[in-house]
Amino acid sequence: MRDAERSFREFLREKNLKRTPERMAVLRGVLSLDGHFDADQLLERVQSYNKRISRATIYRVLPLLIDSGFVVETLSARGRVSYERSHGSFRHGHMICERCQEVIEFRSERLEELVGEICTAHGFVENEHRLSVRGICKQCTDKKGQE
Amino acid sequence: MRDAERSFREFLREKNLKRTPERMAVLRGVLSLDGHFDADQLLERVQSYNKRISRATIYRVLPLLIDSGFVVETLSARGRVSYERSHGSFRHGHMICERCQEVIEFRSERLEELVGEICTAHGFVENEHRLSVRGICKQCTDKKGQE
DNA sequence: CCCTAATTGAGATTGATTCTCAGTCTCATC
DNA sequence: GATGAGACTGAGAATCAATCTCAATTAGGG
Structure with a gap:
């Protein structure tokens, strides 16, 4: 968890992106969710930390988490895309x-x-x-x- | 191709679904497309056989083709779902x-x-x-x- | 601290997929 | 071959996730 945060900050720095509480909260949300989740479930979890974080932010941060290797997209039933935490969970x-x-x-x-x-x-x-x-x-x- | 038609008809019979020209046209469309395609590309191809076939029918027949093993869903770039012919193409x-x-x-x-x-x-x-x-x-x- | 550019929330917008419904067609049965 | 019940279809409305817009806020280098 500490490691994950450090590594994500590192990623943000490399990309010249700012470290914002919102981005860190989304990371925290992803780390706290096991298995598959969709954007809504992630939003709900993240809002339990900070009610003001919006759906748009979830969608803005998810690609960053994918790029940085914390999340992968997967195909779930009926052609829907869902997400899955990848760092720290066994392949x-x-x-x-x-x-x-x-x-x-x-x-x-x-x-x-x-x-x-x-x-x-x-x-x-x-x-x-x-x-x-x-x-x-x-x-x-x-x-x-x-x- | 003949085989595919026969096998799809078989599938329809088993499921108590009717064999309609529209369904066969969508199958034909899928068989004629190599590699990945999305619903729009399939629609375009199918409409080249029969202009009256609607987008709704494409979306209605795709799940049948997935169930019957002619098509698989795949994840393409940026979290979009696309389709791919599976029968007859090497895995x-x-x-x-x-x-x-x-x-x-x-x-x-x-x-x-x-x-x-x-x-x-x-x-x-x-x-x-x-x-x-x-x-x-x-x-x-x-x-x-x-x- | 201050400034600039990046980031954010809220809600509008987009675009793909699904649904609705009236008309049409399939096919088991005669 | 005709018939009827119910399945299927086209057109476009409705839905739903994802993206975009823009004014207000915030991060963080100087």
């Missing part, structure tokens, strides 16, 4: 059930390595990656069998 | 350059296998998967070095 993939819309997270060391190799092979400097698998989860498969 | 991942927004496609046999293993381990029946990597592409890295 993982998602399995999205097309029947019940459940999002199951998983993690694989071998996958990380393999992605690293693929990037190296393309001269691409990886910052973050996401794997999402669509299909039918165990529960739904079992349920369907019973019908 | 692949994306590397998205955060600097120039270029989307580089890649493909890895080992990745396919690994994903299969992960799904099996979770009792998840895979339908489709996407890997997207964010970072900086070779061109941009080189360019930055020169500055």
Whole structure:
């Protein structure tokens, strides 16, 4: 948390952007939210710190947090974009059930390595990656069998 | 193409949905578009077959094509959702350059296998998967070095 | 401290997606 | 092949997230 703040300040300085209480509050909000969240949920959390922070600020700060690597965009059910904290949370993939819309997270060391190799092979400097698998989860498969 | 039509009809029958010229035209549109496209591009293509087909129909048929596995949603630059044909095109991942927004496609046999293993381990029946990597592409890295 | 440019809040605006509803069409049934 | 019930469609209105505008405020170098 302290580290995150320091690193975000650093990022702002590099970009010649000002360190404002609003920006820091949004960072704090992101760090306090686990898993996926959308702009509204973030706004609500941030407003619990400071009621005056507006929705526009959330949308203005989110790209900064994406650029600085604290947040990644992800695709959630029904084509909506949502956000996810990336710094400090383990990398993982998602399995999205097309029947019940459940999002199951998983993690694989071998996958990380393999992605690293693929990037190296393309001269691409990886910052973050996401794997999402669509299909039918165990529960739904079992349920369907019973019908 | 013939196969795709047959398979989509099959899907419609299973879901008790009607086979309409509009739905088939949207399928045809999707099959004719390579790579990524958005709703507008699809509409334009579909209207080249039949001028009367409306934007609403595009949005109504897209979810059917997603459910039936012909189309997948992907995340393109700046948090916008776009679509991509999936049936008949090789599976692949994306590397998205955060600097120039270029989307580089890649493909890895080992990745396919690994994903299969992960799904099996979770009792998840895979339908489709996407890997997207964010970072900086070779061109941009080189360019930055020169500055 | 002061000044300048960056940043902010509030609300208007935009633009993509979804909804509504009256008219049209599909297809199971005869 | 005709028919009827209900599914489907087009047009445009409605919605909703995201972006923009602008006057007022604030950060932070000098």
